[in-house]
Amino acid sequence: xxxxxxxxxxxxxxxxxxxxxxxxxxxxxxxxxxxxxxxxxxxxxxxxxxxxxxxxxxxxxxxxxxxxxxxxxxxxxxxxxxxxxxxxxxxxxxxxxxxxxxxxxxxxxxxxxxxxxxxxxxxxxxxxxxxxxxxxxxxxxxxxxxxxxxxxxxxxxxxxxxxxxxxxxxxxxxxxxxxxxxxxxxxxxxxxxxxxxxxxxxxxxxxxxxxxxx
DNA sequence: GAGAAGATCTCCT
DNA sequence: GGAGATCTTCTCA
Numbered sequence: 678x679x680x681x682x683x684x685x686x687x688x689x690x691x692x693x694x695x696x697x698x699x700x701x702x703x704x705x706x707x708x709x710x711x712x713x714x715x716x717x718x719x720x721x722x723x724x725x726x727x728x729x730x731x732x733x734x735x736x737x738x739x740x741x742x743x744x745x746x747x748x749x750x751x752x753x754x755x756x757x758x759x760x761x762x763x764x765x766x767x768x769x770x771x772x773x774x775x776x777x778x779x780x781x782x783x784x785x786x787x788x789x790x791x792x793x794x795x796x797x798x799x800x801x802x803x804x805x806x807x808x809x810x811x812x813x814x815x816x817x818x819x820x821x822x823x824x825x826x827x828x829x830x831x832x833x834x835x836x837x838x839x840x841x842x843x844x845x846x847x848x849x850x851x852x853x854x855x856x857x858x859x860x861x862x863x864x865x866x867x868x869x870x871x872x873x874x875x876x877x878x879x880x881x882x883x884x885x886x887x888x889x890x891x
Numbered sequence: 892g893a894g895a896a897g898a899t900c901t902c903c904t
Numbered sequence: 905g906g907a908g909a910t911c912t913t914c915t916c917a
Contacts, residue, residue: 726898735898737913745913762899763910769898782898812899855898882897 678717685710685719685838690830693753697772697779701727702866704770704837706846709786711818712834716794718818720786720808722837724867724874726853728769730778735859738778748826749778756835758815758825765812766821770829770837784854784865785809787873788817810875855882 685708693700704722711718728736730749737746737759748757748771757769757780773779786808788795795807795817808814815821820835829836847869852860854876867874 728898737898740914743914759898760912761897763897763912764901765899767898784898810899816900853898857897 678712678715680712680832680834683710683712683717683832685840687830687832687836687838688754690752690754693770693772693830694774695772697727697729697781698864700770700772700779701725701781701864702848704781704783705848705866705868706840706843708789708838708840709783709814709818710836710838711791711820713791713794713819716791718791718794719789720814720818721789721840722783722785723787723871724783724785724865726782726784726866727772727864728780728782728853730773733859733862735853735856735862736778736780738780742778746778749780751775751826753779754828754830756824756827756829758820758822760822761812766815767811768815768820782811783814784811785867785873785875786814787871805872809873857882 704725707722709720730738738749742750748755752775753772755771757771758766760766768783769780771780788807799807799817807817824835827833827835848866849869850863851865853865
């Protein structure tokens with residue numbers, strides 16, 4: 678399989694240049710495409726979270742520009758991939774015009790193609806748990822920092838496209854998961870009753886003090 | 892330079 | 905449901 682044979686066209690830059698919450702909602706039901714050593718991996722996006730800029734205390738961009746969050750301030754439609762908790766990568770797509778921070782975290786996808794490769798990369802976990810979490814999906818799709826800032830509007834090794842026969846879905850919203858601030862905003866969006874959504878009960882982040890660990 | 896926190900996952904009880 | 909693993913990033917002195 679070469680990249681030109683993939684039957685999905687990348688979403689245009691104008692799609693990502695909209696408001697972050699608008700893009701987050703619109704990304705549901707779109708397809709995440711990964712070309713890995715000749716294998717094609719495809720998953721349907723079923724859960725996302727929107728993160729803003731200086732006005733969003735839960736966002737990496739809240740305190741301004743840093744080396745890590747630079748992609749959030751750049752051109753829309755690029756990948757922002759960061760490493761967290763010493764173990765996991767998280768995949769975001771950048772939104773908003775250059776200079777205005779915004780990104781959408783891809784929290785869960787439904788595997789559609791390339792399941793054998795995903796199972797290998799995830800050490801044979803059950804199918805339903807292959808990609809039902811931000812750290813899980815990046816591992817199943819072999820997404821790491823080498824793909825940070827990649828242009829998702831081009832037919833590269835990673836992009837997001839629209840299915841030709843996209844069926845309508847019911848979207849639900851909730852507070853974002855794993856954060857301790859900004860939980861009053863319902864900026865998490867997911868497809869109702871989908872088996873691959875990471876969780877259906879809201880759980881805020883836990884603030885752990887080192888002194889409490891000892 | 893040191894200390895603290897973290898957009899998570901998995902194992903164990 | 906709780907806690908440990910693990911290490912990058914950021915803040916503060």
